[in-house]
């Protein structure tokens with residue numbers, strides 16, 4: 051287990067986030083891509099995972115609608131995978147969302163992102179639906195997890 055350090059970072063660290071993103075996803079994206087996505091959003095969240103002082107992964111999210119937090123992108127550098135860092139990022143994001151009064155977290159994932167589908171199940175998310183992504187001409191699997199217990 052890597053036991054990464056997870057930090058909440060701010061807009062000043064978007065260069066690092068864009069750099070991590072571009073090492074994990076294609077095509078590469080710049081800071082403007084992230085700024086644009088966060089524009090006008092409530093509760094923008096950026097997390098960086100570090101191992102021995104070196105950035106190893108990131109997570110990002112924002113409010114989807116009142117009460118529901120959206121986990122937008124999660125990525126771990128290839129050399130650091132299967133060491134629990136993706137799980138740590140999810141757990142930190144959920145704790146942050148809980149601390150900010152959100153009742154649930156949602157994320158969406160293409161079928162091609164197999165490790166993420168596995169991670170969602172491992173993190174006890176429910177599959178609550180699929181939707182057609184007309185930009186990518188592929189289905190997105192929708193995952194959700196309640197952060198608060200609702201009484202009967």
Ligand SMILES: CC(C)(COP(=O)(O)OP(=O)(O)OC[C@H]1O[C@@H](n2cnc3c(N)ncnc32)[C@H](O)[C@@H]1OP(=O)(O)O)[C@@H](O)C(=O)NCCC(=O)NCCS
Pocket residue numbers: 074122123124125126127130131132133134135136137138159163164165166168169170172
């Ligand atoms: C998805 C991703 C973030 C997972 O990060 P990670 O640090 O490797 O995840 P963890 O080590 O915390 O995995 C926890 C559990 O998830 C499941 N899992 C993760 N990757 C898996 C894989 N490749 N195959 C099968 N199960 C996997 C396992 O149950 C794993 O537990 P185990 O290692 O004890 O078996 C990472 O693979 C990644 O960055 N992928 C590319 C980016 C991506 O597709 N992001 C999602 C789109 S937003």
